[in-house]
Amino acid sequence: MTDGFDFKAYLNQARQRVEAALDGSLAPERPESLREAMRYSLLAGGKRLRPILCLAACELAGGDAEHAMPTAVALEMIHTMSLIHDDLPAMDDDDLRRGRPTNHKVYGEAVAILAGDALLTRAFEMVALRSPGVPPERLLKVVGELSLVAGAPGLVGGQVVDLESEGKEVDFDTLEYIHLHKTGALLSACVITGATIGGADPALISALRVYARGIGLAFQIIDDILDITASSEVLGKTAGKDLVADKTTYPKLLGLEESRRRADALVGEAKDVLKPWEQRAMPLLALADFITSRDR
Amino acid sequence: MTDGFDFKAYLNQARQRVEAALDGSLAPERPESLREAMRYSLLAGGKRLRPILCLAACELAGGDAEHAMPTAVALEMIHTMSLIHDDLPAMDDDDLRRGRPTNHKVYGEAVAILAGDALLTRAFEMVALRSPGVPPERLLKVVGELSLVAGAPGLVGGQVVDLESEGKEVDFDTLEYIHLHKTGALLSACVITGATIGGADPALISALRVYARGIGLAFQIIDDILDITASSEVLGKTAGKDLVADKTTYPKLLGLEESRRRADALVGEAKDVLKPWEQRAMPLLALADFITSRDR
Numbered sequence: 001m002t003d004g005f006d007f008k009a010y011l012n013q014a015r016q017r018v019e020a021a022l023d024g025s026l027a028p029e030r031p032e033s034l035r036e037a038m039r040y041s042l043l044a045g046g047k048r049l050r051p052i053l054c055l056a057a058c059e060l061a062g063g064d065a066e067h068a069m070p071t072a073v074a075l076e077m078i079h080t081m082s083l084i085h086d087d088l089p090a091m092d093d094d095d096l097r098r099g100r101p102t103n104h105k106v107y108g109e110a111v112a113i114l115a116g117d118a119l120l121t122r123a124f125e126m127v128a129l130r131s132p133g134v135p136p137e138r139l140l141k142v143v144g145e146l147s148l149v150a151g152a153p154g155l156v157g158g159q160v161v162d163l164e165s166e167g168k169e170v171d172f173d174t175l176e177y178i179h180l181h182k183t184g185a186l187l188s189a190c191v192i193t194g195a196t197i198g199g200a201d202p203a204l205i206s207a208l209r210v211y212a213r214g215i216g217l218a219f220q221i222i223d224d225i226l227d228i229t230a231s232s233e234v235l236g237k238t239a240g241k242d243l244v245a246d247k248t249t250y251p252k253l254l255g256l257e258e259s260r261r262r263a264d265a266l267v268g269e270a271k272d273v274l275k276p277w278e279q280r281a282m283p284l285l286a287l288a289d290f291i292t293s294r295d296r
Numbered sequence: 297m298t299d300g301f302d303f304k305a306y307l308n309q310a311r312q313r314v315e316a317a318l319d320g321s322l323a324p325e326r327p328e329s330l331r332e333a334m335r336y337s338l339l340a341g342g343k344r345l346r347p348i349l350c351l352a353a354c355e356l357a358g359g360d361a362e363h364a365m366p367t368a369v370a371l372e373m374i375h376t377m378s379l380i381h382d383d384l385p386a387m388d389d390d391d392l393r394r395g396r397p398t399n400h401k402v403y404g405e406a407v408a409i410l411a412g413d414a415l416l417t418r419a420f421e422m423v424a425l426r427s428p429g430v431p432p433e434r435l436l437k438v439v440g441e442l443s444l445v446a447g448a449p450g451l452v453g454g455q456v457v458d459l460e461s462e463g464k465e466v467d468f469d470t471l472e473y474i475h476l477h478k479t480g481a482l483l484s485a486c487v488i489t490g491a492t493i494g495g496a497d498p499a500l501i502s503a504l505r506v507y508a509r510g511i512g513l514a515f516q517i518i519d520d521i522l523d524i525t526a527s528s529e530v531l532g533k534t535a536g537k538d539l540v541a542d543k544t545t546y547p548k549l550l551g552l553e554e555s556r557r558r559a560d561a562l563v564g565e566a567k568d569v570l571k572p573w574e575q576r577a578m579p580l581l582a583l584a585d586f587i588t589s590r591d592r
Contacts, residue, residue, distance in 0.1 A: 034448055034456045085413065090405035109386035110459055113409060114452045117381065120413065121447030124420050128440035136432045143439050144424035151417030152330055156410045160330045163406055 007286040011052070018051040018072060019043075025073045025126065037107040037115035038122075041080050044098050049291055050075045050186065054194035056283040057208060063198025070131040071142055071193050074123035078146065079186060081119040082155045084112055091163065120150060134197055142193045149189040158182035170248035176217070183223075184216025191284070207273045211284065214270030218292040221263040224249035225256060267292045303582040307348065314347040314368060315339075321369045321422065333403040333411035334418075337376050340394050345587055346371045346482065350490035352579040353504060359494025366427040367438055367489050370419035374442065375482060377415040378451045380408055387459065416446060430493055438489045445485040454478035466544035472513070479519075480512025487580070503569045507580065510566030514588040517559040520545040521552060563588045 026039055051072030058068035087094040087102040088109060094102050104112035127142050148154055158181025165174060191208040200208070228251055250259040270288050274281040322334055347368035354364035383390040383398040384405060390398050400408035423438050444450055454477025461470060487504040496504070524547055546555040566584050570577040 030448065030453055031456050031460070033460065034453060038448070081413075085409060088406075088409065090409060110384075111456065113381060113384065113386060114456055117377075117413075117416065117446075118448040118452040120416060121443050121452070124439055125443035125447065128436050128443055136436045140424050140432045140436050140439070143420055143436070147417050147421035147424055150413075151421065152326065152334070152414040156414040156417070157326055157330060160327050160407065160410055164327070164329065 005282045005286065007283075007290070010283060010286070011290070014052045014055060015048050017069070018048045018055075018076070021051075021069050021073050022048075022076060025077075026122070033107065033111055034115060034118060037103060037111045038119055040106060041084050041097075041103050041115065042077060042119065044080075044100060046098060048076065049287070050079050050190045053187065053190035053284070053287060056287060057191035057194030057200075058198035060277060060280050060284060061195040061198030061200035061204055063194075064133075067131070067134050068194045068197045070126040071197060072190075074126040074146060075186070075190050075193070077119040077123040077126070078150045078155070081116040081123075082150075082159070082182075082186075084116040084119070086159060088112060091159070123150070131197075138196050138199070141196050145189050145193050145196070149185045154181055154185040154189075158185070165248060168248075172253060175248050175250070175253060179217060179220040180213070183220045184213055187216040187219065188212035204277070207276070210273045211270045211288070214266040214273075215288050215291055218263040218266040218270070221250045221259050221266075222292050224251055225259055225263075228256070263292055301578045301582065303579075303586070306579055306582070307586070310348045310351060311344050313365070314344045314351075314372070317347075317365050317369050318344075318372060321373075322418070329403065329407055330411060330414060333399060333407045334415055336402060337380050337393075337399050337411065338373060338415065340376075340396060342394060344372065345583070346375050346486045349483065349486035349580070349583060352583060353487035353490030353496075354494035356573060356576050356580060357491040357494030357496035357500055359490075360429075363427070363430050364490045364493045366422040367493060368486075370422040370442060371482065371486050371489070373415040373419040373422070374446045374451070377412040377419075378446075378455070378478075378482075380412040380415070382455060384408060387455070419446070427493075434492050434495070437492050441485050441489050441492070445481045450477055450481035450485075454481070461544055464544075468549060471544050471546070471549060475513060475516040476509070479516045480509055483512040483515065484508035500573070503572070506569045507566045507584070510562040510569075511584050511587055514559040514562040514566070517546045517555050517562075518588050520547055521555055521559075524552070559588055 022042055026035060026042065051069075054072040054075055055065040055068050059065050083097060084103045086092050087097055088104055095105055096102065102112075103115060107115065123146060124143060127139055127146065131139055150156070158178050161174065162178045162182060165178065188209060191212050192205060195204055195208055227249065250262070254262065267288050271285050274284055318338055322331060322338065347365075350368040350371055351361040351364050355361050379393060380399045382388050383393055384400055391401055392398065398408075399411060403411065419442060420439060423435055423442065427435055446452070454474050457470065458474045458478060461474065484505060487508050488501060491500055491504055523545065546558070550558065563584050567581050570580055
């Protein structure tokens with residue numbers, strides 16, 4: 001299905017464009033300490049899967065990926081702010097992220113909290129004030145989608161339930177609630193906002209919601225598996241932390257084998273739903289495999 | 297100039313409408329603990345001056361105040377989130393706010409941080425998804441204005457400089473920078489967003505920026521004065537705290553008398569600029585006096 005499509009080159013090129021856009025997005029921030037703290041986490045590397053999903057969905061919908069770039073940057077800002085706040089001592093109390101000290105370890109708790117707040121609002125600024133060439137109706141829909149995914153109905157709600165579940169026996173529904181809100185909702189927003197900017201019809205939007213739900217849950221299952229099987233060095237964060245904190249995970253609930261089977265099934269469903277779009281869906285099909293691969 | 301205008305009745309009625317809108321704005325939030333923390337601070341009383349400024353500016357521009365109500369609620373949400381985060385132990389470490397324990401004292405730091413994040417994103421949701429009857433172009437401008445005021449160019453930037461200034465000798469420019477960003481920017485956003493929804497022309501927008509800058513600085517000067525002259529009981533927060541923390545304030549830099557003179561001059565200028573709008577500007581003229589009165 002992906003014959004003739006050079007995914008590696010596609011990914012490489014998309015990443016470079018995203019990195020350049022991220023780098024250019026924070027120039028006027030003041031004061032200096034705040035700007036540094038924002039840049040430290042936003043430009044900390046990573047695979048930039050969320051922005052790339054957004055650009056790919058825009059193109060699948062027939063749009064120009066450049067029009068979706070400010071929104072792609074906004075999505076990475078929201079992702080980054082949620083990592084900064086989740087890592088805080090009052091929350092998950094993490095010292096390492098992507099192989100480097102976490103934001104609050106470098107800049108202190110106060111600036112870390114504020115850098116997160118500033119990235120969150122900056123995300124909305126990117127869409128509302130820095131997205132030339134996109135009709136206001138579409139941008140307003142994007143703002144709405146981002147507001148839901150970043151707040152109580154998304155990342156924040158998931159994090160609260162996650163914190164409340166620590167050290168407790170948690171059932172399967174609660175586990176899925178946490179992951180759909182903490183991971184799935186944002187991945188979904190990536191493709192929905194990209195497709196919206198590209199002018200997608202309702203059929204494509206519906207298909208992309210199914211696609212995103214599948215890869216979102218699969219992504220989290222793989223994450224849980226990696227937390228058990230990989231070492232701290234490979235992950236660049238404190239491995240085995242979920243087990244230490246007695247967090248509920250898929251492997252803990254279902255076992256490693258069944259977790260892997262479930263992830264594969266979810267990726268399969270996600271890809272099937274995009275079949276009607278054939279060749280144009282190739283980047284998103286390849287991304288589904290990549291995002292949920294064992295060595296991503 | 298305010299003959300025949302019953303400001304007390306106007307304020308009372310506006311407050312009741314704002315309270316009802318605030319109360320109705322958070323119903324579907326989940327989980328329960330997050331919803332409670334959000335409601336605790338958002339519905340903690342207060343004079344609701346920011347939402348009322350927004351509604352008044354919308355009407356001055358010739359618009360229907362009901363159209364501006366979701367934005368008025370959004371402004372109070374942004375104000376509330378900044379108070380919750382500023383009160384945190386890592387920031388100003390305040391135990392009391394409006395005569396009650398601060399958010400983190402009741403719900404813990406983690407939920408307080410997340411309740412702030414959720415209120416901030418909910419503000420954008422109010423504008424983007426819950427503002428029926430307003431053209432998307434205007435709503436997108438409102439989103440842009442809110443994104444600037446809540447982030448690094450506004451509240452967050454002001455708070456960072458404020459924290460960095462503690463225990464230091466701070467010059468007048470830095471003091472004004474802090475207050476223009478922490479207080480003035482949001483008051484300005486109140487009237488600008490309200491006027492934008494009401495369809496204001498550029499002349500009115502310009503005048504309102506001058507108006508807001510004047511009352512914003514005057515408001516802060518009065519706040520500094522009250523911090524010295526009033527008791528904890530009257531303020532409902534820890535009085536004299538600025539002096540204890542060795543914060544730079546207007547009275548400290550200029551003396552009490554000169555601070556009062558400066559506040560009066562600023563209010564005078566703010567009112568002058570709205571004179572061309574005559575009777576229709578009455579609510580905003582009365583609000584300028586009220587906001588900067590000694591016993592507000």
